[in-house]
Amino acid sequence: MIRIAFIGLGNMGGGMCANLVKSGHNVAAFDLNPEAVAAVAAKGARAASSIADAVKDADVVVSMLPAGKHVLSVYFGPDGVKHHAKRGTLLIDCSTIAVTDAREAHIQADLSGLILVDAPVSGGVAAAEAGTLTFMVGGTASAFEKAEQVLKGMGKNIFHAGGAGNGQAAKIANNMLLGISMIGTCEAFNLAEKLGLDAETFFRISSVSSGQCWSMTSYCPAPGPLPTSPANRDYKPGFAVSMMLKDLHLAAEAARTSGAGIRLGEHAASIYQALSDKGFGGLDFSGVMKDVKGEIAG
Ligand code: NAD
Numbered sequence: 001m002i003r004i005a006f007i008g009l010g011n012m013g014g015g016m017c018a019n020l021v022k023s024g025h026n027v028a029a030f031d032l033n034p035e036a037v038a039a040v041a042a043k044g045a046r047a048a049s050s051i052a053d054a055v056k057d058a059d060v061v062v063s064m065l066p067a068g069k070h071v072l073s074v075y076f077g078p079d080g081v082k083h084h085a086k087r088g089t090l091l092i093d094c095s096t097i098a099v100t101d102a103r104e105a106h107i108q109a110d111l112s113g114l115i116l117v118d119a120p121v122s123g124g125v126a127a128a129e130a131g132t133l134t135f136m137v138g139g140t141a142s143a144f145e146k147a148e149q150v151l152k153g154m155g156k157n158i159f160h161a162g163g164a165g166n167g168q169a170a171k172i173a174n175n176m177l178l179g180i181s182m183i184g185t186c187e188a189f190n191l192a193e194k195l196g197l198d199a200e201t202f203f204r205i206s207s208v209s210s211g212q213c214w215s216m217t218s219y220c221p222a223p224g225p226l227p228t229s230p231a232n233r234d235y236k237p238g239f240a241v242s243m244m245l246k247d248l249h250l251a252a253e254a255a256r257t258s259g260a261g262i263r264l265g266e267h268a269a270s271i272y273q274a275l276s277d278k279g280f281g282g283l284d285f286s287g288v289m290k291d292v293k294g295e296i297a298g
Helices: 013-022 034-041 051-055 068-076 099-111 125-130 141-151 166-194 199-206 241-258 263-280 285-292
Strands: 003-007 026-030 060-063 090-093 115-118 133-138 155-162
Touching: 003 013, 003 051, 013 026, 013 034, 013 060, 013 125, 026 034, 026 051, 060 068, 060 141, 068 090, 068 099, 090 099, 090 141, 099 115, 099 166, 099 241, 115 141, 115 166, 125 133, 133 141, 133 166, 141 155, 155 166, 166 199, 166 241, 166 263, 166 285, 241 263, 241 285, 263 285
Parallel strands: 003 026, 003 060, 060 090, 090 115, 133 155
Antiparallel strands: 115 133
């Protein structure tokens, strides 16, 4: 049994925290939102009243927060984790944040006598609840080994991506590819339909041909071929356009600082941005199909 403090109990963190309790760990949970704390307390976590209260006895701190500024302030701000955690405490940040913020967090942790891994996830709310997330971990080999003991209570696939920030690097490169491939998949289905193929026929052919990709076979944006995909519930998320935009902006920032060319990544961001500007930020990102088909005005 490991003593864990869990901070950030939103859509993702709530299910992840509950799974750590289910795995037999002793979990103290904190969020700014008291309702989120009450929800995990009902599942066996101890409701903590502050960051200090959550981390005072912890061996490991796990966080699932909106963005880099929240992560840096929760860990290293005026009343943050670093002022209350024991030396040598392992910090596992599962939020999706900029590679530069993650690397800054590693430096701050080192300076504070704490050990940090960046461990963003692939998989949405359903995977968080089911304990089937994929984790991409950046940090030292020994920190990864310790983190793995905790992460396996929340996920199925756990990868050591390399040193500080490499977990975030893997995450945004992967999600940029996803954002691009989804638009390409929508254009292919739309073209096939205009040329006289129905979605089922094109799916049967392309899903076993060279155009095959995850956006097609696991999340098909055309209604019909894949009953589980958001296309069959009028593109209710799933993974919203606004979340995809967040990741594409992080990719653009990382490309700027590293000098990598991402012409398609930038173009994909502009397409999702236009969708968001027209009021469709809450649509599943595969709903870009509506735009490709010309069903969105403006
Ligand atoms: P969310 O907004 O539902 O949850 C974030 C939680 O953090 C909220 O409950 C909020 O009250 C809490 N919080 C914010 N500042 C805090 C502070 N200073 N102290 C304590 N609690 C604080 O967001 P989410 O959908 O759970 O996403 C969390 C992270 O996971 C994000 O970085 C997101 O990009 C990433 N992510 C989300 C998904 C998804 O499908 N939702 C998938 C993969 C990755």
